[in-house]
Amino acid sequence: MxxxxxxxxxxxxxxxxxxxxxxxxxxxxxxxxxxxxxxxxxxxxxxxxxxxxxxxxxxxNSDGGRCRRIIKSRHTDEQILDELFTIVDNGGCAENTIINHRYYNRVEAPLNVSSRRDAKVFMEAIESGKSKTLSSATSGYHYHVISAEDEATLDVIEDELKAKGYWLPLDDWISKEMPV
Missing domain, CATH: 1.10.10.10 (Winged helix-like DNA-binding domain superfamily/Winged helix DNA-binding domain)
Known part of the structure; x- marks a missing residue:
């Protein structure tokens, strides 16, 4: 073969x-x-x-043609739930978390957070003390692939994250290495 x-x-x-x-x-x-x-x-x-x-x-992942975008974000652990709520309340899904670690390079983990309930379950797991967030290894800097029904919804999510101070411009390497 x-x-x-x-x-x-x-x-x-x-x-x-x-x-x-x-x-x-x-x-x-x-x-x-x-x-x-x-x-x-x-x-x-x-x-x-x-x-x-x-x-x-x-x-x-059969996603039914959803639109995707990579975002860069930075916030404290206390602000994680607010970031996730901002994404899902505006019609999005946080598909994953990605960090660019100096030693390990790119580290990625699936999230698939598409509702407040999903976000709360994720935070309960983190707050249990058994795990830490990936972004804790990079001083809060991380990336997400977010998905939504259309580009306009992704624009709204990005604008909301900008208004809250979580959104950061993407690094040049990210679009080359991680096409959405």
Missing amino acids: DGQARRNKIIDIVKKSEKPVSGTFLAEQLNVSRQVVVTDIALIRANGVNIMSTNRGYII
């Missing part, structure tokens, strides 16, 4: 699965190493397929 056929098979397996599919499982099914699967996943993403890595495996 050539590389393109293998990548098509990965897409097919992940799409048909009702649960996240581990890289190890994919490697076994395709008789390749896990590193080959990781490389294939990167190439699949580069070709525009919204395949996401979770702590349980790979999923394909």
